[in-house]
Amino acid sequence: MPPAPIPSHVPEHRVHRFDFRDQDGLRHDPWTYLAGMSDLPDIFFSPDLGGYWVVTRAALIDEVFCDHERFTATSLAIPRIENPMTLIPNHFDPPRHGVYRKLMANGMFSPRALATLEPDTRRLTLDLFDGFAPGTCEFVHDFAYRLPIDIFLELMGADAAYRDECLHFIKLVFRGTTLAQTTEGFVAANAFVTRWLDAQVAAPAANAGPMFQAMLAARIEGRPLNVEEMRAITMMLFMGGLDTITSQMTHIMRFLAESPGHRQALIDRPETIPVALEELLRRFGISYIGRAVATDFTWRGVELRRGDAVCAATPIAGLDRRAFPDPLVVDFDRAGAGRRVKHLGFGSGPHLCIGAHLARVQLTVMLQELLPRMPGLRVAAGHAIENLPGSTMMLKALPLQWNC
Numbered sequence: 001m002p003p004a005p006i007p008s009h010v011p012e013h014r015v016h017r018f019d020f021r022d023q024d025g026l027r028h029d030p031w032t033y034l035a036g037m038s039d040l041p042d043i044f045f046s047p048d049l050g051g052y053w054v055v056t057r058a059a060l061i062d063e064v065f066c067d068h069e070r071f072t073a074t075s076l077a078i079p080r081i082e083n084p085m086t087l088i089p090n091h092f093d094p095p096r097h098g099v100y101r102k103l104m105a106n107g108m109f110s111p112r113a114l115a116t117l118e119p120d121t122r123r124l125t126l127d128l129f130d131g132f133a134p135g136t137c138e139f140v141h142d143f144a145y146r147l148p149i150d151i152f153l154e155l156m157g158a159d160a161a162y163r164d165e166c167l168h169f170i171k172l173v174f175r176g177t178t179l180a181q182t183t184e185g186f187v188a189a190n191a192f193v194t195r196w197l198d199a200q201v202a203a204p205a206a207n208a209g210p211m212f213q214a215m216l217a218a219r220i221e222g223r224p225l226n227v228e229e230m231r232a233i234t235m236m237l238f239m240g241g242l243d244t245i246t247s248q249m250t251h252i253m254r255f256l257a258e259s260p261g262h263r264q265a266l267i268d269r270p271e272t273i274p275v276a277l278e279e280l281l282r283r284f285g286i287s288y289i290g291r292a293v294a295t296d297f298t299w300r301g302v303e304l305r306r307g308d309a310v311c312a313a314t315p316i317a318g319l320d321r322r323a324f325p326d327p328l329v330v331d332f333d334r335a336g337a338g339r340r341v342k343h344l345g346f347g348s349g350p351h352l353c354i355g356a357h358l359a360r361v362q363l364t365v366m367l368q369e370l371l372p373r374m375p376g377l378r379v380a381a382g383h384a385i386e387n388l389p390g391s392t393m394m395l396k397a398l399p400l401q402w403n404c
């Protein structure tokens with residue numbers, strides 16, 4: 001995509017090139033590159049991806065997430081897409097957002113719907129481990145792509161045989177390098193979800209998925225959700241809940257494979273994993289989230305115009321040295337022994353990730369179950385690890401070896 005013209009309200013000293021989908025620095029060593037962004041202005045304008053504002057201070061990124069009156073979620077995509085598919089609840093601002101959010105939190109994401117999440121995750125994790133060749137796996141495809149989708153399909157009561165079809169459109173949407181590929185992914189996802197939902201709604205009693213049943217039981221202003229709403233919610237979960245966990249897993253496992261001290265600390269004291277995980281989520285943020293400016297206003301001395309795109313990036317927030325001294329250092333006690341570091345890895349404000357508990361359980365169980373079974377874990381020698389930039393950052397492949 002050629003650089004966009006610089007709008008007249010953007011001063012020259014605020015212009016800096018940054019393409020989070022295709023930046024060289026993000027392919028080689030994304031974390032050092034992103035930590036270096038603390039040296040740039042707090043808010044700068046990139047002519048890439050159609051032209052958008054990038055916020056580099058964690059405190060301001062938090063403000064973008066929280067201030068829905070000035071930063072609307074009704075336009076999330078960067079670059080902007082005309083007539084995007086509505087994803088519920090992400091595409092709505094309060095108060096409309098809150099109606100759907102509440103219904104999802106009280107039903108689909110309630111403790112009741114997720115009652116067997118932890119044992120199910122443990123079972124599926126061990127099944128996947130048992131499927132590895134002795135002492136070796138290609139972690140991205142053998143594990144990180146599989147666990148989140150297998151769990152999600154179970155929760156929705158969908159057949160595990162759909163895994164490959166779903167992975168196909170997820171990869172197109174998130175890893176596509178052209179607009180044509182991402183559009184193809186969305187169209188395929190929509191066709192799948194529509195076909196699958198129609199079949200479930202026609203015979204709901206046959207579906208044993210607690211998340212699907214909660215969606216069916218949900219009431220909005222006294223009525224059940226219509227199929228269109230169910231489709232927009234299901235699409236949202238496919239788009240928000242799969243590639244994100246996969247991406248997060250790849251960076252965390254790579255770090256632990258290359259850092260025996262941190263790994264051993266978690267093996268020796270597995271009860272500290274939930275606290276350590278928060279530091280890993282801070283250090284390896286993955287999501288570039290979009291908003292649009294809702295009204296002309298001046299923000300911290302910067303003139304913003306209605307419709308301007310703004311990027312709130314969780315990896316930039318987590319590596320902001322004004323919020324986290326020595327941000328590249330992984331320090332499980334960063335917030336004090338036994339205390340969880342506060343980070344923006346799951347966003348903040350009204351749209352704070354509703355699947356955060358699901359993600360934390362999967363990541364915690366992965367660390368609890370895999371690390372002790374992989375003594376001497378290391379990245380297989382002779383492989384260059386390739387980072388894939390995109391709206392979530394992930395590793396293309398992660399060949400691992402351990403002693404057995």
Ligand code: HEM
Pocket residue numbers: 065073088089090091101152236237240241242244245248286287289290314344345346347348350351352353354355356358359
């Ligand atoms: C490590 C894994 C995950 C990460 C890093 C992550 C990150 C995020 C972030 C940053 C947001 C805020 C978006 C915004 O402000 O516009 C968000 C929202 C959301 N996430 Fe996640 N997410 C993860 C896992 C999941 C899972 C497992 C699910 C569900 C299956 C999920 C479903 C959602 C939904 C539905 C929203 C929109 C919530 C709303 O608009 O109220 N996410 N996520």
